[in-house]
């Protein structure tokens with residue numbers, strides 16, 4: 001039987017990001033590396049302390065003895081003294097280039113679209129929704145005609161839906177995603193099942209039942225019956241999640257008007273009121289200004305509003321707990337409104353490229369003081385990996401300054417104000433690896449309103465973390481080629497992991513760059529959420 005222990009003590013290298021990549025006046029975002037020990041309470045999963053002197057065996061022994069700790073795996077029952085505190089030790093190997101890194105936060109992902117990963121052809125947002133997305137999401141509940149003559153209750157969930165939800169949670173965990181803000185579907189039972197799966201697998205999650213009650217936009221086979229029905233269905237998932245996790249330790253509800261075109265005014269109004277009813281007010285997530293045809297449609301559907309952002313604001317849906325996905329084409333006035341309301345932006349570069357939506361001006365958001373995190377946006381996005389989102393964030397930021405619309409907006413600013421907002425320079429728009437990693441961790445934490453708890457290794461933060469293994473230089477003495485002579489072909493335990501090739505000529509910062517550009521889930525050796533081991537690569 002496992003022996004109880006008070007702390008888990010993590011030993012090895014810890015890497016995290018430092019200051020936010022906002023404004024030219026603040027210091028550059030950097031990676032911070034510490035070597036030593038950090039301990040986490042098994043009672044609440046929070047970081048209780050660290051000792052960077054304990055980076056070698058002598059320093060670690062000194063720490064163990066100073067703290068009166070005893071290794072639970074090395075101790076025997078009769079060797080234990082009352083005053084000793086039992087700890088479990090988890091070690092990151094130097095030789096294998098292992099390090100602890102904060103868990104990734106996916107601020108925008110559609111769980112039911114997981115079967116469509118990689119399927120989007122050459123569609124753009126509105127036709128993609130019709131052709132790929134609504135059909136796959138509609139299968140998460142039973143239609144009335146499917147129920148006829150069958151012994152199936154309308155409140156049940158198809159087995160295939162449960163399988164997909166289980167798969168998406170397992171897959172994102174394996175990529176180091178410790179927290180995700182999920183869009184589910186309109187179906188209450190399946191949405192509740194997603195919440196229960198995250199809870200049992202141990203992934204931190206925001207779960208949103210999607211509201212879509214506008215009969216003029218939503219397909220007849222996939223829509224809420226009415227605004228009233230939409231609100232009461234949302235309320236029932238909220239109640240369920242509050243019963244499942246009363247303190248919201250791991251799983252929380254999030255109101256999810258899909259986007260303005262799918263919602264009637266009555267539904268938007270009801271959702272804004274519902275968010276404010278709770279203390280603290282509920283989180284909200286939606287899409288905004290992803291695609292130019294979508295923006296034109298919103299203008300047509302809501303002629304009374306000055307802008308797309310103003311539609312949400314009108315119904316009190318722009319709050320400090322609101323996550324706005326995409327925001328590719330926001331106007332300066334909309335950005336100002338978003339900033340005033342302290343609403344947050346989920347940047348989804350893979351999806352924006354895949355659906356040809358455009359390039360979001362992340363540097364401008366940050367200059368404006370808007371908080372930004374990263375989203376995979378499965379399945380507009382083709383990958384469930386936030387590491388891929390980090391890569392794409394860097395890449396698209398290098399192209400932004402070259403686009404005609406970007407150059408045009410800067411020219412217009414000069415014509416209007418006599419100067420551009422910031423000196424237009426191609427380099428200015430570029431986001432570095434360090435900045436993108438910041439957005440994937442601390443940035444995401446701010447977007448889900450948990451900046452004090454997640455995204456780093458500060459004392460008091462929750463241990464949501466991943467153990468990354470880059471591997472080592474290929475050991476030629478172990479290669480099958482070198483062993484041909486004696487006919488032995490043993491398993492190679494040294495050498496690279498996945499696609500990351502190291503030559504030991506790299507600085508530690510360069511190793512991180514190699515991880516970002518060439519790494520994947522093969523490099524994720526273990527993942528913890530709230531101190532609980534929730535994934536390990538076997």
Ligand SMILES: O=c1[nH]c(=O)c2nc[nH]c2[nH]1
Nearest residue numbers: 110133258259287377380
């Ligand atoms: O990328 C997106 N994915 C969606 O499912 C969606 N719905 C509205 N707007 C959307 N954008």
